[in-house]
Amino acid sequence: MTIPQDATTQPAAEQRDGRGPLRTAVIVNPNRVEGLDELRAGITDQLAEAGWPEPAWxxxxxxxxxxxxxxxxxxxxxxxxxxxxxxxTVRACIDGLAGTQTALAILPGGTGNLLATNLGVPTDTIEGVQLALDRGRRVVDLGEVEGKTFAVMAGMGLDAAMVDDAPTKLKAVLGPVAYVFSALKHLNDAEMKVEVQVDDYPVLRRRARTVIVGNVGRLQGGVNLLPDAEPDNGQMDVAVLAPRNLGHWIQTAFGVLRPGRHKVPNMEVLRGSRITVTSDRPQPRQLDGDVIDESTTLDITVRPDALWVCVYQPDTSEDLTEGSTEED
Structure with a gap:
């Protein structure tokens, strides 16, 4: 099949809204993905079968x-x-895609793959490429901290310390379980005194172990920390966790895992579009698993509708004739 010249030179938005082939690129982390030659050949062949041009690599x-x-x-x-x-890798690429009309297509290849998990993106490469070919799209919000974006969660305190201390080699062997070992090392860390300002609501002052701001709710292992978080409502959910001893941590863990829960012990949840967390001393911080410099402040602004993501095509198979009557 001959690809029309103008089909690959149109702006991204025009390509997306049209019906012809799309210009694509593949960004790969060679340290996280094995079999690069096979991956490249597989993606290129699958796109070619659909009449799309060869992607940039x-x-x-x-x-x-x-x-x-x-x-x-x-x-x-x-x-x-x-x-x-x-x-x-996904978070770094989002920094370059935020605010553009170019869609992100995730081909999971790391330990967590949390954005893919929360959006229902398959872990199989063939299915991941097919999502882009099917043209299913969803626009989601992003959080911004000091010029860096995140799509899943930002954290301050124990959450970030746990991420920072999970060895890469251990994550490669144990996957999400590696974070459990890392968390155990920090359960007895000193509490931090925090002030949490959400939009124009009164400042919340607490002794806390960690504060997590989520655009989506699921953590490693499928744990749904923030079940009401939605990635496209213009707001993010803020979890302030304040267990003081091992018994409190057990209560909190069971509360998070309990089906149909309404409230989790030792955890408060807020929601807003501008969140500032201020600690009494510098704390580790993370954005989607990337540790950033320690600081006394985590200042987050929500950027609504900032990123297009390839997801499953919405189901349009409903019976459109329901409720209609045949003419005599």
Missing amino acids: LETTAEDPGTGQAEQAVEDGAAVVFVAGGDG
Whole structure:
């Protein structure tokens, strides 16, 4: 099949809204994904069978984990950017895609893959590519901290310390279980005194172990910490966790895991579009599993409708004739 020349030179939004082939790029983390030659051949062949042009192939580096590559793909006119790697690679690419019309297509390849999990994106590469071919799209919000974006969760305190201390080799062997071992090391860390300001509501002052701000709710292992969080409502849910001893942690864990829960012991949940967490001393912080510099402040602004993501095509198989009557 001959690809019309103008089909691959249109702006991303026009390509997306049209019916022809789309220009694409693949950003891959070579340290997280095995079998790069097979991956490249498989994606290229699957796109070619659908009549789409060969994708640009961009690899991340230690100096640039994905942001520059995503910006280059957008500049070159890609309507879809496939990202093969873990949560860190996805987050770095989101920095380059935020606010553009280019859609993110996740090809999970790391430990957590939390954005993919929360949006129902399959872990199989063939199915992941098919999502882009089927043109299912969803626009989601992003959080922004000091010029960096996140799509899943930001954390301050024990949450970030746990992420920071989970060894890469252990995560490769044990997966999400590695975070359990890391968390156990920090259960007895000193509490932090925090002030949490959400929009124009009164300041919440608490002694807390961690504060987590979620655009979506599911953690590693499928644990649904924030079941009411929605990635496209213009707000984020804020969990302030304040267990003081092992018994409290057990109560909180059972509360989170309990089906149909209404309230979790030792945890308060707020919601808003501008969140500022201030601690009495510098704390570790993380964005989608990427640890950033320690600070006394985690200042988050929600950017509504900031990222297009390839997801399953909405079901349009409903009977459209329901309720109608045949003419005599």
